[in-house]
Amino acid sequence: YRLTYYTPDYQVKETDILAAFRMTPQPGVPPEECGAAVAAESSTGTWTTVWTDGLTSLDRYKGRCYDIEPVPGEENQYIAYVAYPLDLFEEGSVTNLFTSIVGNVFGFKA
Template sequence: TPEYETKDTDILAAFRVTPQPGVPPEEAGAAVAAESSTGTWTTVWTDGLTSLDRYKGRCYHIEPVAGEENQYIAYVAYPLDLFEEGSVTNMFTSIVGNVFGF
């Protein structure tokens, strides 16, 4: 979501991504944002129960890594409401745990 403007309440993260051949860097960044917030690689029956737009991570900027071919930094903003209050473990698991195996 390149037009997204970050908020003071967003948790900001940066990921180094290497898109697969034929995948634009913006799509790879969006996939990281989705997989580490409200998205998943499979169909989930509960998807229709809640509007996930409020909780989804948004890739708001992509920039190439200097001197590296096909590598980018994807900047992702997560709404604070996505995470359990006071739980650093929940935040760390959501942001880091879901995407390192992506």
């Protein structure tokens, strides 16, 4: 996930939906890989691969982990900042937004 979803040079857009996730990487997993996994699993990383993938731009719809900061005073805990393009979500659907961002990553292990 790291090569696709961890984008520290990404410039946040006014139209992005921003989320912050507190995470504890599994032993041996770098925080960047964990943050990228959160971005992937809460956006396009859960999409099933089909032949029509060539018709959809991953770059347009994917979540991007653009920053990671250690939690002060907490060992091996980090805050991952993820930007989601507005087009990823159904217009006016808070349920769709919460299902994608919150539902897919609770209990997730990276």
